Amino acid sequence: MSSAQQPAPPRPTSRDVARAAGVSQATVSLVLGDKWRGRVSAATAERVRGTARDLGYRPNLAARSLRLGRTRTALLVVPALTNEFFARVYTGAAAVAAEHDFGVVLYPSPDGTGPARDPFASARAALDGVIASSMAADALGALRGADLPLVMLDSDPEDHGAAARVNLDIADGMRQVAAHLLGLGHRRIVHLASAVDTWTFAVRARALREAVRDVPGAALLTVASPLDVRAGREVAETVLASSGPPPTAIVCDDDILAAGACKAVRRRGLRVPEDISVTGFDDLALATAVEPELTTVRLPAEQVGERGMRALLDVLAGRPAAHHDLAVGLVVRGSTAPPPAA
Amino acid sequence: MSSAQQPAPPRPTSRDVARAAGVSQATVSLVLGDKWRGRVSAATAERVRGTARDLGYRPNLAARSLRLGRTRTALLVVPALTNEFFARVYTGAAAVAAEHDFGVVLYPSPDGTGPARDPFASARAALDGVIASSMAADALGALRGADLPLVMLDSDPEDHGAAARVNLDIADGMRQVAAHLLGLGHRRIVHLASAVDTWTFAVRARALREAVRDVPGAALLTVASPLDVRAGREVAETVLASSGPPPTAIVCDDDILAAGACKAVRRRGLRVPEDISVTGFDDLALATAVEPELTTVRLPAEQVGERGMRALLDVLAGRPAAHHDLAVGLVVRGSTAPPPAA
DNA sequence: GCCTCGAGGTTTTACGTATAACGTCGGCAT
DNA sequence: ATGCCGACGTTATACGTAAAACCTCGAGGC
The missing domain is CATH 3.40.50.2300 (Response regulator)
Incomplete structure (x- = not known):
């Protein structure tokens, strides 16, 4: 009766692909992970890629994360998304993240200043790194303690302890x-x-x-x-x-x-x-x-997010992360004029 | 030299907790999963909880997801976060999610109408369900095809295929x-x-x-x-x-x-x-x-997010998900007046 | 005295992936 | 002919958790 009663078609695993392609699961993993040069023939690799596509194979991210110990997910800590500035920071960060198959999860703090409690207490904490905007000093402590790579946005350059920093002038x-x-x-x-x-x-x-x-x-x-x-x-x-x-x-x-x-x-x-x-x-x-x-x-809010994410990716890849300073510019419009002649 | 050269203190696993508490890993899992009634003595349970706290144990979410096949993560598809309305929807959804140890990941579509391509192509796709705001019909197709529980926000009531719907009047x-x-x-x-x-x-x-x-x-x-x-x-x-x-x-x-x-x-x-x-x-x-x-x-933007998330949680828990209709109200301020006397 | 049963655990397994370690089989130099 | 090596794979294992299946032991019933 209820059409919601799907028979739950189980997603194909790498082993299913292997079976269908007539190879071992390891080979599938090598090919799809692009680590097959000199280990698998080009013909076999192509065949594997083909069957994976046919079966609609998508790697199970949980399994991958478990195996690798990395999640390809970053936490962005911002005061509030309803502030357009931070919405734009997020947009920039998410765009760069997507290019690198990374995810961004948000931690908007309730009070608009910083995380009320440990942001990891909320336990979504399967994170590779953290990007945090300027916030109250005490709130920062929790982030530091997590010994995850930390990129700070628009924050005190004297305050060391961040792996990288993206600042606005x-x-x-x-x-x-x-x-x-x-x-x-x-x-x-x-x-x-x-x-x-x-x-x-x-x-x-x-x-x-x-x-x-x-x-x-x-x-x-x-x-x-x-x-x-x-x-x-x-x-x-x-x-x-x-x-x-x-x-x-x-x-x-x-x-x-x-x-x-x-x-x-x-x-x-x-x-x-x-x-x-x-x-x-x-x-x-x-x-x-x-x-x-x-x-x-x-x-340049989006740029702040972009650079921040790029810096985090650099740190995670072991590359040296440059500190960035972004220029800002006055835009003169109609709300300023000479003072009234006294 | 570089203080970034941490010795990488490995996070304790449930097995570490088990060893420290003098029980088996299974017992730890039972106790922490609150499924120990009648299987473990209250004294042991308390001891396990204590050592877990002492060691600062946090379950590995990747492993849990792999085991359970569920990720406790929902996708929220919105046109653009820079639109305050959707930022508020997110805020509401995230708040409810946090209460239930759920995460919300965003898919803001670039063009502001719907996902340009398959939102799952970006492969963050470790999802239990989807909450999607009103969007172009073709973009909807991709979401339907994923046979994930789908909650629609502010969308056509005639359009079936969503497990639940939260509408504004x-x-x-x-x-x-x-x-x-x-x-x-x-x-x-x-x-x-x-x-x-x-x-x-x-x-x-x-x-x-x-x-x-x-x-x-x-x-x-x-x-x-x-x-x-x-x-x-x-x-x-x-x-x-x-x-x-x-x-x-x-x-x-x-x-x-x-x-x-x-x-x-x-x-x-x-x-x-x-x-x-x-x-x-x-x-x-x-x-x-x-x-x-x-x-x-x-x-009531936040409420839309809250109800949407609650509905999704209901669906995931197998509870019947009610369709919601939220009332809206005119707020008369200074931009309206009688027309000029002709 | 033997069986049952429940309380209180433990052992084992599976989830899906990445990769280290290990074959196998020709070809080629010695 | 033997040894070795490179090309092409395969087998085996570990990641950390949840939970099914299995043990053990003492008390109680008959």
Whole structure:
């Protein structure tokens, strides 16, 4: 009755292929593993390949992993996939992985900062290596302890212990933002920073602080906010509502906060960029969805994932893994302008 | 010299635990597999558990999979993770999976519609089941052929062949949009539809068409666009530039297109919502990031993932898998208003 | 006194693969 | 003729786990 009652056609094994091709299982393994040169005749090899194709043979990955002790699977640890930046990192990593018959499994941490508990406790842990984005120091400990090859993304270069590292020149990006705003004449600047305490955000803060310090008469106020639009807006509103002369520019740690900041500005009855300039960071799709479009720093997210995965593959293959530094670039759009003539 | 030269501490196996606890490997397996009732004394069981913990024993998943023929891994097929909706679906699915010691591996299709080739060709194929979102019919074929339990998300209920289905009441959502706009007095409506030809979008089109048809004097024009802000804006601009009386409302297939439509309206020197109302679909973060905030239909994306995974687990456990229908709700925000008094 | 039975284990096997170790059989130099 | 070698395979084994099948021993029934 129920058509779901399949007789369960058992997948063919290498032994089935061997039988069908009239050779031993070992020969099948050699041929399909491309290790047959000088051990099997070309004719036999071709015959084996043919029957394997005919039978629709697919190697059992569990068996292969058991035998080899390697799983061809990498763990990517990211704060949250709903953040487009990390979705793009994943996309890049997965693309490179696929080229090398590798899999990528994700560990998105619930709180958005790092794995709450041991990521391997979740026991999907059949891993060859780990790629981890910048995260809280304590969360890092668990990853280190697993003594798996570790590639860090966008994290402190001073922090050794990773087999490789792929970094974005975040400091340079923030310096470009600062130069842009200071060049336009802005002197009262607010830094709407991420409340998350990771290297990538610390670098933004430092670079901005130093750039502002170099300009006489320029002042910087830093406030922290969780990384969502509403929180960004609320924190920005608080700043704008406080006494004293309002800022003429709000530098945000990412585009999401910038979107919030723009809303805060308009709620005060002011305009972006005429009254207050706002800058973002990341260049997400959001940056060109809002109006005005955000002046922001473009981060090559996919490339981060690609390079990270390539570095991991290098490490796994015993090749020397280069540390990468990726350039970032300011994209000037409509959310910045000279400050209002005082 | 290189500290990377670890002596490779071999992970303890169940046999190591057995030796340390003074029992046989089988006993360890029974105890840790929680199948020891009446076969092993409580004292022994406790001792085994203790030594396993002490040694830091973790079962080798490859070996377990090989033995059991099951991998505790599901494939989630989604168009693109950079679309927040699917990132949220993943998040929900992964959360439920983790509760059951299951893993989720992703297959994001490059073109955004469906797997370009056989998703199993990429050979990560150690899968117990598949959860697939609405996609092009031809791409579906590959999934069916794999005779793995298949759970479909947001797809045609008439299309049998899935072991379970989790659907959103998309039609109802679109009816709510239509009722809202028609109730406000809109009569010239443009449907900015997705160019992707899948069930979920077909339903939107049909529901809107039928709702408009029921109102005398109401007219509907449908145009298709790729799912990104720029494309949405461009298509909307074309529509607005064409001759004839302009629409008073633009109904979009998702929030991304709606953001584009809003920009198109303003480029024509018109205002949202005073001159033209715009509605979205999905209720992404984007919907409250743009200004005005979008009137849209909230889709419980995480729930889709959760229910989908639960359904798959049910099927795998031989339990009857219920088909789910999730309600959606209109969220009225600032992008809709009565049409301008003609 | 013998049989049964259950509690509490142990021995053994199979899962499918990769590969080390081992034939076998001509041909060719010595 | 003998030894050796290369070409072409095969046989055997191990990876770590789950679980079926099998042992052993003491208590209890008759």
